[in-house]
Amino acid sequence: MILILRLLSIIISLFVLVRTCICINKFHTLIPIIIVFDFAMVLPIILELFLGNPQTSYRAFEVAMNDRMTTILFNVFVISAQAAFFWNINKLSFKDNLEKEEINILKNPINILPKNINLDEYRNVLVCFSYLLPLVTVIAVLLSPDPSYYFGVFGSIFKSIDPSIQTYNTLIMNNLMYGLILAVCVLKxxxxxxxxxxxxxxxxxxxxxxxxxxxxxxxxxxxxxLIIDIIKRKRVKKIIAWYSICIFLVAVYFVYYSYATGKILLNNDWYYVINEYFFRAMHMKFAIYVALNPSQFHILDYPGQSILFDLFYFIPRSIWYSKPLPYISYFTSGVLGYSSYFDAPLRMPPSYYPEFVSNFGIVGIWLSILFTLLIAKFFDNCNTLCKLLGTSLICLLEIYYYDNILKILVIMIIILCLFEKKPKFIKKERIL
Known part of the structure; x- marks a missing residue:
């Protein structure tokens, strides 16, 4: 039965992906969401058919990946998600066919910002900022307490970091990193x-x-x-080779880094390293297993615990003493086998799919899918920059966790949404 479910998950996912590429001729938020979902959740199923489950020293992952009911529910989750994606892709395709008279993307520029914001006033400033930031970064490295630290990319993970470097990173280098990511997006x-x-x-x-x-x-x-290229309507055939090479090189680097830094000693299976850093199937399976067997492992203390943090993280802990922690903290503690939160020295980024399961039980499987569709629909109706940032946010949350950079991204999206002015009586004008 499990083999049949796996094959169904793969076949349906490939069908939906092909359908999406063929039928959708304009950018929609749901498109990259489907691509990232297939990469994080479906590709591991394909690899499992040939390589089996990855070997790991973490008992929690091992038990979850080998549990029959967990595997069944995980594949039901994938099939349910793909069915929902298929339904919505058909709706979007039908909607696009009714709007052929709208903007000709080959002749008209893309409106990035709301109409009451003039992008041309900021474009040159942003581009200039993007070109100058590398120079600022190099100067910051040279003026740091220990410049050699930053060039020791493959230093041992078991070596402690100088407190002065930690402070310098928090105050300066981390902000420069966020700036460099923004600069890449601007230049792209x-x-x-x-x-x-x-x-x-x-x-x-x-x-x-x-x-x-x-x-x-x-x-x-x-x-x-990749998301920017999709939004700019570049053909998949034109960009697939470049991004395939990028992903392959990064995967090779991930594995090499584990060997060079000694991190491989924690888990000496390259297949597991790929699953931990790139895929999210085993993370979802662990959340499902805990929901089915709460007496075996523990993640959250009560339903909705990490959701409270996601919504109200900005409230100071000095005011709200019992404010929950990010989901990643509880998830990592659960994987390590602790019955309550433990401040572990490592982090295992899950995604929002297992977070829904941990907060709402098995029904969270379908709530996470519903959330994905609703938030994709919301951003699809926004102006292009808000759609770009919103799409990036959801895609990142599919493989990453709600850290500081994503909190900043949320604030930017909220500000842009407040600036937006929705056009009125569009349907009436079309009828006339």
């Missing part, structure tokens, strides 16, 4: 020559790696570039 949006643009972006990716040493932010930046 304004690039005229794709080859030269890719060379510049590769240089910025190296700088991000030097500044932060976090491999995940490299994937985030590449993902943002």
């Amino acid at each position: 949006w304004n690039e005229d020559n794709e080859m030269i643009g890719n060379i510049f972006i590769s240089f910025y990716l190296i700088l991000i790696l030097i500044v932060n040493h976090k491999r995940t932010f490299i994937m985030i930046t590449i993902g943002l570039c």
Whole structure:
């Protein structure tokens, strides 16, 4: 039965993906969401058919991946999500066919901001900022307490970091990293020559790696570039080769980094490393297993615990003493086998799909799908910049967690939504 469900999950997912690529001729928020979902949840199923489950020293993951009912529910989740995607893609395709008289994307520019904001006033400033930021970053590295630290990308993870470096990173380097990611997005949006643009972006990716040493932010930046290319209506055939090479090189780097830094000693299976950092299937399976067997492992103390943090994180802990922590903290503690929150030295980014399951039980499987569709529909009706940022937010949350950079992104989206003025009587004008 499990084999049949896996095959159904793969076949239905491929069908929906092909249907999406063939039938949708304009950008919709749901398109990259489906692509990221297939990468994070469906690709692991395909690999499982040939390689089996990854070997890991974490008992929690091992038990969850080998549990029959958990595997069944996970595949039901994938099939349910793809059915919902298929239904909505058909609706979007029908809607697009009724709106053929709208903007001709080959002749008209894309309106990035709300009409009451003039982009031309800010474009040159943003581009200038993007070109100057690398120089500022290099100067910041040279003026740091220990410049050699930033070039030690493959330093041992078991070596402690100097407190002065930690403070310097918090105050300066982390902000520069966020600035570099923004600069990449600005340059990607304004690039005229794709080859030269890719060379510049590769240089910025190296700088991000030097500044932060976090491999995940490299994937985030590449993902943002992909979303921008999709929004700019570049043909999939034109960009698929470049992004396939990027993803392959990053995957190789992830594995090499684990060996070079000694992190492989924690889990000596390259297949598991790929699953932990790229895919989210085993994270979802663990959340489902805990929902089915609450006496075996523990994630949250009560339903809705991490959702409260997501909604009200801005309230100071000095005012709200019992304010919950981010979901990643509870999830990591659960994987490590603790019965309550433990301040572990490592983080295992899940996604919002398992977070829904942990907060609302098994019904959270379908609530997460419903949330995805509703938020995709909301951003689809926004102006282009808000749609870009909103789409990026959801795609990142599919493979990452709600950290500071995403909180900043949410604030930017809220501000843009407040600026927006929805056009009135559109349907009436079309009828006339």
